[in-house]
Amino acid sequence: MFIEKLLTISNIKKKYLLSDFDKKFIERARKKAKNIFLKKNKKIAIIVGPCSIHNFNEAILYAKKLKELQDEVGDKFFLVMRVYFEKARSKNSWKGFVNDPFLDGSNDIKKGIELTRKLLIEITKLNIPIACEILDINIFNYFDDLITWGFIGARTVESQSHRQLASSMPFVVGFKNPTSGDISKAKNAVDISKNQNTFIKTDENSKLSIFKSQGNLYSHIVLRGSDRESNYKMLENIENYKVMVDASHGNSNKDYKKQIDVFNYVISKTNNQNLIGIMLESNLEERNQKLDFLNLRFGISVTDECLSFLETKKIILSSYKKSSNNTYI
Template identity: 30%
Template sequence: MQQNAKFIRKLPIPMDIKKEFPVTEEVAKVREARVEEMRAILDGCDSRLMLIIGPCSADREDSVMDYVCRLVPLQEKVKDKILIVPRIYTNKPRTNGSGYKGMLHQPDPSKKPDMLEGIIAIRRLHTRAVQETGFACADEMLYPENYRYLSDILGYVAVGARSVENQQHRLVASGIDVPVGMKNPTGGDLSVMMNSIYAAMGDHTFLYRGWEVETAGNPYAHAIMRGYVNEKGDSRPNYHYEDLVQLHKLYAERGIKNPACIVDCNHANSGKQYLEQIRIAKEVLHSKRHSNDINALVKGLMIESYIEDGNQKISEGTYGKSITDACLGWEKSEKLVLELADLL
């Protein structure tokens, strides 16, 4: 009988990868200090804006590190108003299953998938980012069982629109010790996202990587508003003033005392028109100025940005240009960050 699944090789467990590629005590302290700053913003103790910014997908170590290093002097210029959290998204959800699935799958986008090399590549990249820039970075938890390969180095975790209703994602998020952002689902039902936040805040016992695991709950689980797609397949935004008022009401109905939200300026909010991110980011800050509730609710923004404007096919090979969703180039990104700081 023909087998549909071919088991290629047994991969090392996270503990073994961490031993082989360890994080130094100094790097661990730098990462923890940055995470504490994020927690303070989400708690409302720090009034700065958290800006999660970077490529749609981390496709090459050299260009991603180039990009993250460029953020260092920019962070210094806006440090009193904005806390920058670089996006280093190393695994990508694909709506229909086809296309580039991220560095975890293909550390070299032009070659065939190699999961072992991918695990090593993403750990090396995230470690370099903290070590060389002092940033603690964000990644998406596409596969809950793979989170442990990076659990000691990540600063922020996002649960995507296609994963947010999944039980395993919610329960694993409840045991993560850094902020976790829950995106609204692609269909736009905010109750799904709120259920996910509520679940991640709670304590649970469940099966994970062959272990019976008990979690204490994550008080820093929060919403990410990313727009949605209606029944006709059209992108619809949910970053407007009225949407944020509605989200505030949903938090109040759940009895969550410290509501928090990040607004994703791309994806369905922009209709994947990447230049619209500039306008959307400024509109969200305008909404914050006109309502104390929204000002307290919206803790930050998410922006897709890289070295070059737009996107490309893998075969084109332009350095620092996205091979997934289109991104703002560096010049526009730098200008936007400085403008946002001036508006705060």
């Protein structure tokens, strides 16, 4: 059933316009990410932030806190904020800020697209690089100019459309292993993404068009564990692929506190030439809450449980202080 037309991608980008200054910041951030991928320096990327974004002002507050932390540890760690505005769901539930920004089942996608773009621009103005999951390809095109690090999730890693789109992206893209734990699926996705692909997607005028990508050489795998067990220690056995570890999900057995153990283990392996980063699920406050839009508590996840920002800051600063006195360039 048809409901209404959306503004074109071009019109949304003009309505919520990136300044030249912000464009240059994103260019620099993408270059930093690529340098980490290429091991041109000893920095480790830390992709950190809420499991999902559900509140505009809370996301901005988190970004401000992350900026303060980045200023403290930026010579050794490259902090990128998780701004997950879509959520892949295995059952019928809330699908994310962009799909239902008011969390009330109204599913005002039109408003969600505008609020999401506005949010991403505001975070960019704080000089915080942004990471997100590329889930709905049609929706993602409204935000592709704002992203420093993209991810293809465990439920879409085998999708040909997502692999092809990733091959055309001008930024680093990580492919998570599927929930089965089969790492070969993520490796196959990386291989396809690194090569040229010809495919159909919407252009800036929201018209279906044929695109030919040049291949994305900055594609890597993400170890996220499986439904049965963790796999983060496998990073030491993987060759010929750059690796990031997701400290949550299967690697924490969905116990948010266990992210700390995974984080400490991965940080101890930074001499591994294939390791480029780690991902943490963190919010202003710890744990999670049921989605009751009339009774939401401040700063608490409405999806997966998260570490508090205070705990997140503590473990990052601890690792920073334990590292060598040599400044990473």
